[in-house]
Amino acid sequence: MRLGTLLLLTFYGFTAGAQQAAVMDVLNATAWVQTSVEYRASALQAYRSAGQSLPKALKDRNWTAALEQTGKFRKLPPAIIVDVDETVLDNTPGQARFLLEGNGRYDRNIWMSWTEEKRAKAVPGAVKFLSDAAARGVTVFYVTNRVPQEAAATEANLKAEGFPWKGAAAGGLGDVLLLAGEKPEWTSDKSARRAAVAAHYRVIFLCGDDLNDFFSACLKPAERTAKAAEHETWWGERWIILPNPMYGSWEDALFDYDRKLSGAVVQEKKLKALRRE
Numbered sequence: 001m002r003l004g005t006l007l008l009l010t011f012y013g014f015t016a017g018a019q020q021a022a023v024m025d026v027l028n029a030t031a032w033v034q035t036s037v038e039y040r041a042s043a044l045q046a047y048r049s050a051g052q053s054l055p056k057a058l059k060d061r062n063w064t065a066a067l068e069q070t071g072k073f074r075k076l077p078p079a080i081i082v083d084v085d086e087t088v089l090d091n092t093p094g095q096a097r098f099l100l101e102g103n104g105r106y107d108r109n110i111w112m113s114w115t116e117e118k119r120a121k122a123v124p125g126a127v128k129f130l131s132d133a134a135a136r137g138v139t140v141f142y143v144t145n146r147v148p149q150e151a152a153a154t155e156a157n158l159k160a161e162g163f164p165w166k167g168a169a170a171g172g173l174g175d176v177l178l179l180a181g182e183k184p185e186w187t188s189d190k191s192a193r194r195a196a197v198a199a200h201y202r203v204i205f206l207c208g209d210d211l212n213d214f215f216s217a218c219l220k221p222a223e224r225t226a227k228a229a230e231h232e233t234w235w236g237e238r239w240i241i242l243p244n245p246m247y248g249s250w251e252d253a254l255f256d257y258d259r260k261l262s263g264a265v266v267q268e269k270k271l272k273a274l275r276r277e
């Protein structure tokens with residue numbers, strides 16, 4: 001049965017099981033990101049905050065946003081590291097296809113065909129902030145867990161949406177699109193790629209929708225909270241985060257990063273994670 005039909009039946013009074021409830025989580029989250037003014041305002045607010053910090057970030061040579069930034073970096077040229085998906089490109093149509101054409105969960109074939117179309121729109125506020133920064137001499141790096149197979153389409157999509165693009169980056173980095181698996185040490189953990197940029201640039205902002213866009217965060221929920229608290233004053237100032245209730249390590253952390261679990265078990269673990277006081 002196609003998911004659309006299943007959802008309709010549910011709406012007509014059938015009791016939704018736990019599997020469907022898991023799907024409804026994604027439906028609600030996707031509807032919020034794709035349709036609400038509240039989401040749009042959150043994104044604009046995030047990038048506006050970043051823009052307000054930009055002059056200070058450029059002027060203060062001791063300013064860095066990367067925990068991987070070590071050694072002498074005062075004289076290095078400035079750079080910004082942004083994630084791609086749900087940070088600068090909006091993939092809610094892909095998310096909608098998971099719901100309408102698949103079983104609601106991530107589906108690699110649906111995803112690859114979506115990114116290949118190069119039709120993702122820019123996240124509100126992102127183009128203006130990054131273009132303003134680029135106009136002031138900042139190099140923008142796109143550090144994404146998209147894979148090399150998606151490189152050409154991703155570059156074309158970013159350029160079509162008006163994002164700044166510097167053809168050649170310093171220090172043997174190649175271009176400004178740093179994909180997962182492009183080099184053996186470039187795993188899905190982005191630390192090595194942040195370190196590679198930080199070796200040649202002063203990283204003045206990190207922008208992302210997932211804690212892993214800021215530091216290695218595949219940790220238990222309490223550990224994530226504790227580690228983030230060490231740099232709490234950085235949010236909205238040099239760490240710019242976009243809301244993503246649809247997917248991410250926040251959710252995976254609730255079920256120990258075991259993506260093979262059934263929807264029913266995931267629901268159970270989420271319910272157990274809720275506090276009543």
Ligand SMILES: [Mg+2]
Pocket residue numbers: 083084085086087208209210
């Ligand atoms: Mg992302």
